[in-house]
Amino acid sequence: MPVSFCKTERQDRLYKMIGELADRFHERAADYDETGEFPVLNTDDLKAAGYTALTVPKEYGGKEGLTLYEFVLLQERLAQGDGATALSIGWHLGIIMEIFEKKRWKEDKLAFIAKEVMNGALFNRAATEPQTGSPTRGGKPQTTATKVGNKWHVTGRKTFTTMAPVLDYIGVIASIEGTDLTGEFLVSRKKGGVKIEETWNTISMRGTGSHDLVLENVILEDDELVEIATPEMKGKASGWLLHIPACYLGIAMAARNVAVKFANEYSPNSVRGPIKMIPNVQRMVGEMEAELLQARHVLFSIADKWDHTTSRDDLGPELGLAKYFATNNAISVVDKAMRIVGAQSLQKKNPLQRYYRDVRAGLHNPPMDDMTITKLAQAAFDDYER
Ligand SMILES: Cc1cc2nc3c(=O)[nH]c(=O)nc-3n(C[C@H](O)[C@H](O)[C@H](O)COP(=O)(O)OP(=O)(O)OC[C@H]3O[C@@H](n4cnc5c(N)ncnc54)[C@H](O)[C@@H]3O)c2cc1C
Structure with a gap:
């Protein structure tokens, strides 16, 4: 059993619930990875369990109103079963958490999306485009929104639209014609002119359905422009993005479990007993443990800090650090797990090759x-100048 970060009875209860689903999804993961199909059965099960509504705050009708710490805890467990499903639902739950935390949307739109999500609707934000690359770099969206009378006409193409096959609503980031402004539009999947092009064919996270979203003169109401980006919002810390490190750590934990089981059971006739007796194997298992614990402690302590601090905006460098340790350590842990298991780790039926x-x-x-390293350097220089 990995070190537990559950601290309350409620966390134990929710952790058990997601653990059962994660184990079920693990059984399906190889097939979804092979076919590249979106795991609709998994999102259906998550909806049925109420998981997809867990970040709706109680004052908007939510049942649990998860804290960031709890969100990260559950996402890490889910990713142990299926990383692609965890990343997919992580965007949805995380963005819902952010919308209600920042409350930049008008009250009626907040109430609307809360009700929809409580009824099982799925949401994601489509920000990335071929010409901008990662939107975090500050590129200007080529997707445009033009005001015609009292309606918006939105046209463009978004890449990496995770969960595209099952999304009900998409937060489309677009440049507002005639201004330097960028806005987020709440677009229903059912609107005329909204299309999905099935372009997602990667070697990694195949089951995320991160296809292209094409918007062909999609006509929206005035109030479907739900948020306008202001200069003050630039660089604000986003705690909800911790679902990303949680996801990759969960995958690495699954890899560690495979390697530890193998080292316990594999006993070639050149060795007396299983290979876990061999010092080199013990060293690699110990190093995997150290890398996981380092990254997990950083992740959970920063999530906890976010939940309790009054100055969240200062946490950007530390949030980045949690993701930096998690993703790099996860790669290293999976590498070590594969070295322990040897050539069998390359077999297609072995989950390690998917991890x-x-x-x-x-x-x-x-x-x-x-970006994280630059921010940390900047924080050190700021500290010196103070
Ligand atoms: C599995 C998965 C799911 C995703 N889901 C979503 C989603 O649901 N919604 C969404 O909007 N996006 C999503 N994304 C997109 C993601 O957030 C990034 O926007 C995308 O991966 C960036 O693509 P890129 O690396 O090809 O492009 P780039 O960001 O352009 O990077 C390519 C290279 O150029 C360098 N580079 C580019 N610009 C700069 C710069 N200004 N300064 C320094 N270096 C630069 C980078 O360091 C890198 O080496 C997802 C991505 C993945 C992998």
């Missing part, structure tokens, strides 16, 4: 390593 491919995606989710 190996899946953890790579973490490097390309925000914030990227170079």
Whole structure:
């Protein structure tokens, strides 16, 4: 059993619930990875369990109103079963958490999305485009929103729209024509002109359905522009993004479990007893443990700090650090797990080869390593100047 970060009875209860689902999803993961199909059965099960509504605050009708710490705890467990499903639902739950925390949307739109999510609707934000790369770099969206009378006309193409096959609502980031402003539009999947092009065919996180979203003159109501980005919002810390490190750590924990089981059971006739007796294997298991614990302690302590601090905006460098340790340590842990298991880890039926491919995606989710290191350097210089 890995070190537990559950601290309350409620966390134990929710952890058990997601653990059962994660184990079920683990049984399906190889097939979804092989076919590249979106794991609809998994999102259906998550909806049925009420998991997809857990970050709706109680004052908007939510049943649990998860804290960030709890969200990260559950997401890490879910990813042990299926990383692609965890990343997918992590965007949805995390963005819902952010919308209600920042409350930049009008009250009626907040109430609307809360009700929809309580009824099982799924949401994600489509920010990335071929010309901008990661939106965190500050590129201007090529997707445009033009005001015609009292309606918005939105046209463009978004890449990496995770969960595209099952999304009900998409937060589309677009440039507002005639201004330097960027806005987020709440777009229902059912609107005319909204199309999904099935472009997602990667070696990593194959079951996320992160296809292209194409918007062809989609006509929206005035109030479907739910948020306008202001200069003050730039660089604000986003705690909800911790679902990303939680996901990749969960995958690494699954890899560690496979390797430890193998080292306990594999006993070639050149060795007396299983290979766990061999010092080199013990060293690698110990190093995996150290890397996991280092990254998990940083992740959970920063999530806890977020929940309790009154100055969340100062946490950007530490949030980045949690993701930096998690994704890099996850890659290293999976590598060691594969060295322990040897050539059998390369067999397609062995989940380690999937973990190996899946953890790579973490490097390309925000914030990227170079941005985190630059922010940490800046924090050190600021500290010196103070
Ligand atoms: C599995 C997965 C799921 C995703 N889901 C979503 C989603 O649901 N919604 C969404 O909007 N996005 C999503 N993304 C996209 C993700 O957030 C990034 O936007 C995307 O991965 C960046 O793509 P890129 O690395 O090709 O592009 P780039 O960001 O352009 O990076 C390519 C290279 O150029 C360098 N580079 C580019 N610009 C700069 C710069 N200004 N300064 C320094 N270096 C630069 C980078 O360091 C890198 O080496 C997802 C990505 C993955 C892998």
